[in-house]
Amino acid sequence: MRSHLLNDTTAEQYRRSVTEGVERVAAKLATTGRPFTGVTVDALSPRIDGIDLDEPLHDTTAALDELEDVYLRDAVYFHHPRYLAHLNCPVVIPAVLGEAVLSAVNSSLDTWDQSAGGTLIERKLIDWTCARIGLGPAADGVFTSGGTQSNLQALLLAREEAKTEDFGSLRIFASEVSHFSVKKSAKLLGLGPDAVVSVPVDRDKRMQTVALARELERCTKDGLVPMAVVATGGTTDFGSIDPLPEIAGLCEQYGVWLHVDAAYGCGLLASLKYRDRITGIERADSVTVDYHKSFFQPVSSSAVLVRDAATLRHATYHAEYLNPRRMVQERIPNQVDKSLQTTRRFDALKLWMTLRVMGADGIGELFDEVCDLAAEGWRLLAADPRFDVVVQPSLSTLVFRYIPADVTDPAEIDRANLYARKALFASGDAVVAGTKVAGRHYLKFTLLNPETTTADIAAVLDLIAGHAEQYLGDSLDRAS
Structure with missing residues (x-):
């Protein structure tokens, strides 16, 4: 079965197989007349259940024919103009090209000796995004699998920066229409069931700063510790943007970590017309961006950014086989030092190719x-x-x-x-x-x-x- 390994001896087979797959998808995209066929679970399940995975087809064309039957024919196509449902975007061609390259080379972005230039490309894109946000010269960050992971890591940093071992006293403030990952993160971080304080929103579904100020004051009077405020730069349901400047002012007043979940609204960072709608994001301590939502990138492509690179140390662990401490002294850049993940795809390449071909x-x-x-x-x-x-x-x-x-x-x-x-x-x-x-x-x-x-x-x-x-x-x- 070595003939299926991608290497110098199988390059031509790789070209033929991938070309055949691309042609199938291109034909499907060109002829899809509606976003979905309407197939039901009961109709599709028997087709997949009937496949014996222990009996391979030994033929790429046959496998693609089968894939047409069990997936391509009935897929939900986000590129169709009447797909109007979730935060799934059509993708740009340079990013898809990047996806093909990164999958074939298969770099892992945890350490320099597994990625080389990939490490530097990701760092360059992090710096570019931090500059777009306006986080300042000490900013840094890392690519993640999506907004949920980005929010989790940001709140981990906030928990550690709160400098208390009494996790039961920590409180996170988020609007009542914030992303569910805030509550999930609180649970994963070992905080109590009452850790997330739900702040009311106004009729435009934006966090009420008066209510936030009241909750921060109450928290302090009760001897609790305000750990973080999560402001949303584009809520999932309404696309509403919390009043970031006012929230930032309250966070500064109370000494609270400000995290801006801009997984959706990060597209405004490249906007030519509406950038001012996210004014105040530059005052955040951490920011979530999902390029795979409003930068038209394939899943997954996300990042968590921080104002102070030193706070990323809370996610740093050293292993002798991977990133021993001596590498820091030798100035060898390892992205695993900043990440919750170890093995990690070179998702940054998709955004890199997009910027190099299309521009911001x-x-x-x-x-x-x-x-x-x-x-x-x-x-x-x-x-x-x-x-x-x-x-x-x-x-x-x-x-x-x-x-x-x-x-x-x-x-x-x-x-x-x-x-x-x-x-x-x-x-x-x-x-x-x-x-x-x-x-x-x-x-x-x-x-x-x-x-x-x-x-x-x-x-x-x-x-x-x-x-x-x-x-x-x-x-x-x-x-x-």
């Missing part, structure tokens, strides 16, 4: 387009009596629900919206997300595709209304 302005233009699209979508929804839209977008998310003219029961309206989302997904005509607002079911457009148009939005709204009306009509028939 190219990324910013794409992100500005989806922000503009969301503003147009909001105007459509606000003018349409069939729908209730929650907040005017700061980024590219719209949360709304269908409101029938002749139905007043909130529970029945909930069921109509749930049905509409499921029916739309089953049809494959479009994919939208859902969430809850004040206990009620809402629908969500996450607009990250510059190819999506207002005509697409209008058409999907009509489909949603049609499915909801069908449900309500059937419900009346059942009742009669």
Whole structure:
């Protein structure tokens, strides 16, 4: 089976196999007429369950044929303009090229002797991102698997900087619509069940700074230790951006670590039009960015950045076989000294290739387009009596629900919206997300595709209304 190992003797086989795979995917992208086929779990499971993994096909073409049947045909395609659901972006071609290169070379970014130039490229991109944020000359960071890991590492650093062994007294402050990874991180860090203090938001879903000040004061009076404030630069549900300058001022007043979760809103760092919406991020102690959300990168590509590189020591452990202490004295750069992970992909190469081909302005233009699209979508929804839209977008998310003219029961309206989302997904005509607002079911457009148009939005709204009306009509028939 050595013939399948990628090396100098199999380079031509590698070229043929990868080319065949690329051609299959390219053909699929070119001919996909809707974001999803509507296949069900019950229909797809038997196809996969029926494959005997102990009986290989011994043929690349046959394996690709099988893959077409079990995956490619029924995949959810984020590049389609009517995929409007989660924070999944279409990807740019230079990044996909980077993905192909990094997978084949297979560098591991933990130590210099496994990556060489990869280490320096990642460090250069970290410095570039820190400069875009404005964290200052002592800043540093490391690439991670995603926003959840970035938030975890940032809060680990905050916990250690709090300089107390009484973890039960530590408190983290985050808005009531912050990412669930804040609470997950608190649990993983050994903090108590009451460690995360939920701060109310205003009608635009932004953290209320008056409420934050009240909670910080109460915490201090009760003899507890404010460990960190997590401000969100683009909430998952609403794209809302907390008032960062005011929050930074409170953190400075109380001596609290400020973490900005900009996993979504980091695209504003490249924006040509809306950079000011994230003003105040430069005052953070740590920042999460997800390039695989608003920089149009393939999963995974994320980073955690810190104002003071010295705080990364809290994630540093030395192993003689990997990164002995002498390497620090010899000035050998090892990224594992900063990371929660050991073996780690060269994900930075995707962003590197993107910047070298498109430039930051190219990324910013794409992100500005989806922000503009969301503003147009909001105007459509606000003018349409069939729908209730929650907040005017700061980024590219719209949360709304269908409101029938002749139905007043909130529970029945909930069921109509749930049905509409499921029916739309089953049809494959479009994919939208859902969430809850004040206990009620809402629908969500996450607009990250510059190819999506207002005509697409209008058409999907009509489909949603049609499915909801069908449900309500059937419900009346059942009742009669």
